[in-house]
Every structure is written in C-alpha cells, then in structure tokens.
Amino acid sequence: MQSVEVLRYTAFADPQAPGGGNPAGVVLEAAGLTDTDMLAIAARVGYSETAFVTAADSGRVHVRYFSPAAEVPFCGHATVALAVAIAERQGVGARVFVTAAGDVALTATTTDAGVQVAMTSVEPAARPIPAERLLPLLEVLGLVPADLDPEHPPLESFAGNWHPVLVLAEADLFHQFRFAPDVLADRMRRSGWPATVTVLHRTGAGEYEARNLFPVGRITEDPATGSAAASVGAYLRAVGRASAGDRVVIRQGRHVGRPSLLLVDVPAAGGVTVTGGATPIR
Structure with missing residues (x-):
C-alpha cells in the first residue's frame, strides 16, 4: 500500500467545554486505495470513522467512510472534519459531497470560532x-x-x-x-x-x-x-x-x-x- 497522509480532527466540540468533540480521520487523496487499504487505515487510526476522498471535480467531492470494522454509507462528524480540512486548504464556500447515501450539500464559512460547516442531509x-x-x-x-x-x-x-x-x-x-x-x-x-x-x-x-x-x-x-x-x-x-x-x-x-x-x-x-x-x- 502506498504511503498515505492521515489527518486527524475533532468535530462538534462544545466551545464552552474543552476536550470535547468526536475525533475523525481524514484522507484527502485516496484515489489509489483499495477497499482493503481503506479498511486497514481506518482500523489503524482507531477512530469511529475515517473519511476518504476518492475523487474531486468542480465542487463535487466523492467520499467514502470506513469504521475500524466496515464501510458505512455516511458519517456526519467525519464529513464536517473533512469539509473543514478542505476549506483550510482550498478556501471556504459551497461544495457537494457524493456519498453512498446520496449527495450532501455543505457550506463552509469563516467565523471568529474558526471554520463552521453547515451540512444539509439527503432527503430524510x-x-x-x-x-x-x-x-x-x-x-x-x-x-x-x-x-x-x-x-x-x-x-x-x-x-x-x-x-x-x-x-x-x-x-x-x-x-x-x-x-x-x-x-x-x-x-x-x-x-x-x-x-x-x-x-x-x-x-x-x-x-x-x-x-x-x-x-x-x-x-x-x-x-x-x-x-x-x-x-x-x-x-x-x-x-x-x-x-x-x-x-x-x-x-x-x-x-x-x-x-x-x-x-x-x-x-x-x-x-x-x-x-x-x-x-x-x-
């Protein structure tokens, strides 16, 4: 398996209570990874989910999510972590994450508290x-x-x-x-x-x-x-x-x-x- 950079973020932390939030792994370049590779990385990271970007084009980001045990269709806190990681590198704005559960629209903005992400779910x-x-x-x-x-x-x-x-x-x-x-x-x-x-x-x-x-x-x-x-x-x-x-x-x-x-x-x-x-x- 190729060398892969894994970023680690904590999402949804309560600003009034330090040490909170849910940790997630983020892999921004996963196009060359197999399912077995992604599962192994998620298991090694050990968080509840790790998000993998498998392709990106014109504001549409193709994402897969793996827990340490299996692939899952969607993960909200890993989506927010990934959206923040992308915004920090490419700028804020609107993007669509293409997931196994459907298209998820996101808007990242800069606030005094840092990047905030508004994530609109698929049809519930x-x-x-x-x-x-x-x-x-x-x-x-x-x-x-x-x-x-x-x-x-x-x-x-x-x-x-x-x-x-x-x-x-x-x-x-x-x-x-x-x-x-x-x-x-x-x-x-x-x-x-x-x-x-x-x-x-x-x-x-x-x-x-x-x-x-x-x-x-x-x-x-x-x-x-x-x-x-x-x-x-x-x-x-x-x-x-x-x-x-x-x-x-x-x-x-x-x-x-x-x-x-x-x-x-x-x-x-x-x-x-x-x-x-x-x-x-x-």
Missing part, C-alpha cells in the same frame, strides 16, 4: 419501529415501553443512515441506563441499523441531550453524531415536535467525557441542516 425519512425490533432493543437497554416519553413516539429515522430514535421521559433513567455492547451490536446487525442507536431526553424548548450508542471495538457511545443529529431533526419534524424554521440544540458526549454541541435547523421539507466546526488534533 421516518417510519415506525416494528415491535419485533423495538421490544428486543428496549430489553437490551434494560428499558420497557413505559419508560419512553409519550409525546415522542419511537421511530426509525433516516438522514444518511437509519437510526432508531428513543426519547426517555425521566432524566435519571436517561443518564443511568446500561447495556452490554456485544449484545447491542448483535441486535443492531439483526435490525439493519449500521450506525448508532439514538437515545434522547428533552431538556428544554428545542433542546435535547443525546446518547448515541455505537458498540464498535473499544467504542460504546459516540461523542458527536452528525448523521444522527440530522435524523433527530427529521424525527422531530415527523412527530410534530419541530416546525419549519426551528433550530434544535443537541448536546452529546457528556457520558464519555467529550462534550459536544450540534445545531440542527429544520426546514418545512427536505434535508435537515446540521452546523458545527472541527479543529486539528495535534
């Missing part, structure tokens, strides 16, 4: 979780249907990846529930969920805290999940908890010591926009 969707998938998932998490917030029915939501979305009524239960990572990983494979299980608790008007369960290798919870945040925006629109023009604030990562902040803008229809930044890991 939401659907009920069949009982044969919902009940075993709740059992793995030590939950029962009565633990769910009745104003937020459980759904599967898509904005690049399918995520089951559960909203817990009680804050104590949200913070304290536990799960066996290997058992959850098996349940996710059986249910066709390639990314995270999204568990939320409403903390205020338009504000939620999130735990995104991601049992891959040493990782059990994701510090910041852009695709899940977009899915949450689509979910809230579908259940009538967010209206056109609303901005939803999602805080994530506190449970793994990496506090993160994701800003979600919900339009009347179409893709949901998630905004955040990324900084190099030195």
